[in-house]
Amino acid sequence: MAQPKFALEVLPSLGMNTALNPAQLPQGANRIAYDAEMKAINTIGKRPGSAPVTNSALGSGITLLIPYKAAASSVAPDLFAVSGTTLYKFNGTDTLTAQTMTNALDSSNVFGVGYTDYADVSNLLLTSGGYLKQYDGTQVKNVTPAADDPSPPVNKLTTINARGLKYIWVHTGHVFVSDGTDLMWYSKRYHYDYFPGDVQYFRFIRDNDYVTGPGITYNNQCLIPMRRGWGVIIGETFDDGSSANPFKANLYLNTVTGNIAPKGFTKVTYPNGTQTIVFLSDDGVHEIYDTGVDEVETSGTRQYSTRALMKEKIDFASYGFTDAEKSAAVATFNPDKNQFMLSIKRDTTNYIFVYDTRNQEWYLWRSPWAVQAFSKFNDTLYFGTTTGHLHAYSDDLYTDWNDKAKTTGTVVDFDVISGLISFEFSGDNSYLHHYLTESQMYNQKSSLDVYMVYGTGVVNLPKALYNEIFVWGVTSWGEGQWANLEYTDNVNNAKRLVIHKKAKYFQRRWRNNRDEPTLILREKFLGTTSNRG
Structure with missing residues (x-):
């Protein structure tokens, strides 16, 4: 009896999955997806490489990147960096210039926010574990507390400063600061130098919890990241007895999933416009989302909930991150690529x-x-590292270069391994005869290594596919393919790679660890089953 044939075509539509049974991954998922990303929908390719944009490195690592506009107008923003206890300004091309530090930052662990006050004066406000500081476009200095108003409440900024301010954020025109305990203070509205600290403060007292980062505005509420949950502030200003919408605090989301990393959360936007807050907790990445339900008993305010984004996707615990390593995590959202990082x-x-x-x-x-540190600035995703350089990702690079001149670097190692693929569940072997991969072609060197793991070994096919468009006199013989440039997109002439191996399970591996681009569109497995059912 002839053995039944199979032809399994797969789109690489999904990502990496280390949480599920490796023999039961959804079609299109991979057990390993290192240094990869989805480019066009239902594809997988090599992630962008990077290079420093600065000519020389700073003396210590960059720990904060923050764009800042010097006015509440159409004036162009500038990009600033913190290294050590100094603020630097990026000239937009190749240099970070130290700003005048009338008062040095208190540590390298810095948080900042741009703020324009009632008098239309803009400052970059900074906290670093000590006094509240301002950058006025010329120098960094301690904020001078404003004189007390003629009648109470008096300005308590000096007293608050002495507690060592870690976090800063802005909500409904107020500047909020916290020392990283369960306490936070907020300024007189539209002021940054007047804190009526005797009355304008909140304590989130629950199970000795504490603040683990700057608050973030979400659907006009202020969410407070805490170690064992999330606090909530509703309203828009101080409750003086006559305000139409006074602040109410010491409220909490119905979750025990807290935030562990002060810089490990950010606001994310989905393609349909839905926004969430994505954050790192002890057991992986979670998000806060609007359930779409009004809570009648609290005057129609929205209900929010949390969900685990790594559940059934990533076995986060298997990496063995310590609490200190989790606390040092840094997050960003790149809207151009729809990527939380x-x-x-x-x-x-x-x-x-x-x-x-x-x-x-x-x-x-x-x-x-x-x-x-990360920052999306002028359509470029910049990042700061322990090298002291300001780096930038680029889709035109396939190596992480150590220097601006690109003399040395680490090649981006695209390495994607499928789950365990079976074509029958009968106890007998299937026979995989041929394998095909369809991939993008380029006007430069591009190739793909293919490996097929089977019952007793591996079929090694280094540079099994050459994806360079052949140009006479330029492309090396045997390393390119003819292409019809009348097509809007060129793909390789997928050829059958000979496998001819029997096994109960197969595992495909794609790899490119060369300074080359790679983009895979689909794959196909051709063979026969045992016919035993």
């Missing part, structure tokens, strides 16, 4: 977990350096 270090390995909001899947990048 979380940089976290495990011992000497530097990871970036990437969550694509289009397919809600994860990819794992590896970095030569610990990324300590």
